[in-house]
Amino acid sequence: MHRVLVYRRKFLPKSETFIYEQLLGHQVVKPVVLTRQRAFNRKQFPYSPVYVRKHMAGLSTWLRRKNFKCLHARFGPAGLELLPYAQKSKLPLITSFHGFDATKRVKENPVYRRSLMRLFRKGQAFTVVSNHMRKRLIRLGCPPSKITLIRSGIDLRKFPMLPPQPVDHGEYRLLSVGRLTEKKGMDTLIKAFTHVHKKYPKAKLIIVGDGEEKKKLKRLIKKNRLGTQVVLKGALPHREVQRELAKCHLFIIACKTARNGNQEGIPNVIMEAMASGRPVISTYHAGIPELVENKVTGYLVPEKSPTALGKMINRVLTESHEWTQITTEARLKVEKNHDIHKQRMKLEELYLRVSKK
Secondary structure, X not given: OEEEEEEOOOOOOOOOHXXXXXXXXXXXXXXXXXXXXXXXXXXXXXXXXXXXXXXXOOXXXXXXXXXXXXXXXXXXXXHHHHHHHHHHHOOOEEEEOOOHHHOHHHHHOHHHHHHHHHHHHHOOEEEEOOHHXXXXXXXXXXXXXXXEEOOOOEOHHHOOOOOOOOOOOOOOEEEEEOOOOHHHOHHHHHHHHHHHHHHOOOOEEEEEOOOOOHHHHHHHHHHOOOOOXXXXXXXXXXXXXHHHHHHOOEEEOOOOXXXXXXXXXXXXXXXXXXXXXXXXXXXXXXXXXXXXXXXXXXXXXXXXXXXXXXXXXXXXXXXXXXXHHHHHHHHHHHHHHOEHHHHHHHHHHHHHHHHHO
16 A cells, blocks of 8 residues: 555644545555644544644654655645655655635735745645636646646435425525635625515524634624524534435525635535535535536525525525426536545545656
8 A cells, every 4th residue: 555644734623524535445545644733523533543743853754764655735834834844755745725725825925825836846736626726726826737626525325315305384494504704604694594584484594503703693693683593503513414404495605705815615515415405505606616507506696695695595495396407417416526436536546646756
């Protein structure tokens, strides 16, 4: 087995299932994790081996001793951190970009942006999760020939196609899942729901997630007198999220570009909802339109527009006869482009290719 070092400074935040899934299931490669602090969320991510090195001194010697074939940094800043050790140990370096590292960090930190040029010159390969991000890396100076598209994926066995939920007396159940941060657009969704509430007073909006905007969202719910119809459930384990998907009628996520420039890749939860047979409404944001094609595999509205989102939700609820066609196409799209087994194979091929170089 070829040993590959995967470096994630923190291993592993709850939202980074996409990284964990790409550690598993390889045939001829064995990923070994390196992190800078004690691993956490071990019940959710029970991976081994995970090495902890608080300081990087002597890392090059350690890398050679452990007989790694290549290094894989998760996120742009990790790539910059690992680059000098990759050069010293003469090991090829792959860096994966996922979102903020190609948007927010670039806008906020000119030194980081300039440093990326060195990483693009010296690094052997770079991965992106969408064509949108590929174009962004090219604009930042990355040679197109070094970029490989490896989309986030899900284990489709965990998300079978579910039958539609019956609707009793207009009691629609709308679901959104994501960290309560600006770029997830939960404030836009709550404002949009005021339009839904007028037409469907028994409809409920369930929001799963936690984050720094929680107090702001609570105030918004109170201001619009939606206290009984909008429920903030907080963060839930992955199995509970699956149960919420099974109970809902529509899945909605109103992603938007944050004021600091931060953008999404493509949220995995959209794939999970589409695979589960739930109609998805989202926004023309980052790589999302590569997955959710308007009126084909889901529905899209401009970001930061509560009125447009509210109208779309009402329309989709009215036209429930279209759901079967939309959800069937959505499932096929996820099977084709976001099956974790296919994406792992692409990653493993990349590991072998750079190792040979």
